[in-house]
Amino acid sequence: xxxxxxxxxxxxxxxxxxxxKEKNIDEKVKNLFNYELKGKEDINISELNSxxxxxxxxxxxxxxxxxxxSIRDEGLLNPITLWKKEDGYTILSGHNRVExxxxxxxxxxxxxxxxxxxxxxxxxxxxxxxDANLVQRKNLLPSEKAKAYKIQIQVLKDKQCKRHKNFIFDxxxxxxxxxxxxxxxxxxxxYIYLRLNNLIPELLNKVDSGEISIRMGMELSYxxxxxxxxxxxxxxxxxxxxxxxxxxxxIREKAKKVDITEEIISLIxxxxxxxxxxxxxxxxxxxxxxxxxxxxxxxxxxxxxxKECIRFYEKNKYII
Numbered sequence: 001x002x003x004x005x006x007x008x009x010x011x012x013x014x015x016x017x018x019x020x021k022e023k024n025i026d027e028k029v030k031n032l033f034n035y036e037l038k039g040k041e042d043i044n045i046s047e048l049n050s051x052x053x054x055x056x057x058x059x060x061x062x063x064x065x066x067x068x069x070s071i072r073d074e075g076l077l078n079p080i081t082l083w084k085k086e087d088g089y090t091i092l093s094g095h096n097r098v099e100x101x102x103x104x105x106x107x108x109x110x111x112x113x114x115x116x117x118x119x120x121x122x123x124x125x126x127x128x129x130x131d132a133n134l135v136q137r138k139n140l141l142p143s144e145k146a147k148a149y150k151i152q153i154q155v156l157k158d159k160q161c162k163r164h165k166n167f168i169f170d171x172x173x174x175x176x177x178x179x180x181x182x183x184x185x186x187x188x189x190x191y192i193y194l195r196l197n198n199l200i201p202e203l204l205n206k207v208d209s210g211e212i213s214i215r216m217g218m219e220l221s222y223x224x225x226x227x228x229x230x231x232x233x234x235x236x237x238x239x240x241x242x243x244x245x246x247x248x249x250x251i252r253e254k255a256k257k258v259d260i261t262e263e264i265i266s267l268i269x270x271x272x273x274x275x276x277x278x279x280x281x282x283x284x285x286x287x288x289x290x291x292x293x294x295x296x297x298x299x300x301x302x303x304x305x306x307k308e309c310i311r312f313y314e315k316n317k318y319i320i
Contacts, residue, residue, distance in 0.1 A: 040111060040116075041111060042109065042110050042111060043082075043089060043109045044108055045098060045107055045108060045109060046107070048088075048089050048098060049087075049088055049089065050091055050095060051083075053126060053129075055147035055151060056137070056148070058095060058096060059096045059099070063096075064100055065103070068100040068101075068103045071097070071100055071104060078097070078136070079094075079112070079115045080094030080097055080098060080109065080113060081093035081115055081132065082115070083118075083120065083128075084116050084117070084118045090125070092117065092125055092129050092132070093128060093129065093133075093136075123155045126151055126152075127152065130148045131152075134148060141208045142208055142217070143196065143207065146193045146204075147197065149193050150194055153194065192214060193214070195217075195221040196218065196221060197221075198221040198222070200228045200232070202229075202232050202236075203217065203220060203231070203232055206232075212243065216243065216248040219245070219248035219249050220248055220251070220252070222252050222255065223251070223252065223260055224255075224259075227255060230260055230262050230265060231243075231260070231265065233262065234266075246272055247268060247269060250268050250271070251265065254268065285299055288306065289302070292305065
């Protein structure tokens with residue numbers, strides 16, 4: 001019969017192994033983001049290479065002009081991150097800043113304007129590019145986020161390591177079930193963005209332009225390619241009706257049983273044509289937090305709080 005001391009010994013042994021494993025993972029992530037803080041020499045801008053696998057679009061001309069004006073007035077606030085390779089330097093973070101510097105007439109980066117990453121893998125470089133843009137850029141297109149998250153998740157699966165900043169996973173292979181609340185967006189939205197990668201390019205462009213909401217795009221992403229093309233033709237090429245989230249949900253549901261043809265889409269549209277949709281009242285999580293002064297983490301928590309307030313008000317509004 002196993003003694004209590006032996007059981008305790010086994011438990012502590014398991015904990016020790018777990019802590020050792022997590023420490024090794026922590027070091028992998030930590031080392032990835034340890035930059036050599038200072039450059040050692042001036043570098044010709046013309047010799048810099050762009051990162052070929054960058055999933056993010058460059059700024060528009062107007063945005064670059066605004067960035068150039070900011071750099072001229074305030075200086076370069078964030079140094080450019082370069083990957084030192086045998087064939088030269090590759091830009092990992094700062095593609096737009098480099099373009100803005102060119103507009104201002106700069107021909108070289110002095111050693112205070114950049115930081116170097118050496119001895120890293122291509123996967124490490126991918127993570128640096130994605131992390132930097134997700135943190136620094138506030139107006140990313142849905143398609144950019146979708147591609148970035150897809151690359152990020154795949155790299156982390158390959159590395160079998162956890163994230164400490166934008167992502168922390170207990171089991172990376174089960175993203176949909178195990179997410180942290182470190183970043184509010186991660187709780188539900190990352191999976192939605194990942195689904196957008198299953199849209200045909202034409203529908204993904206509609207999501208970027210705002211003609212289709214991100215949530216609608218997610219619903220349509222479950223359709224087969226030809227079914228998506230039927231949706232595109234019906235709602236956007238022939239403009240037979242206006243698409244909405246309820247129609248998208250119904251199309252996705254019907255797709256489990258039948259092929260989504262234009263005839264099926266017409267039937268679904270007719271069902272909803274006679275229904276008067278509820279007016280949608282939008283209140284952001286930030287607005288609710290500002291009014292209530294309560295640190296909500298999720299939309300669900302805030303929604304429950306609002307419902308409780310309404311119930312309390314309706315119950316007590318006539319009390320003098």
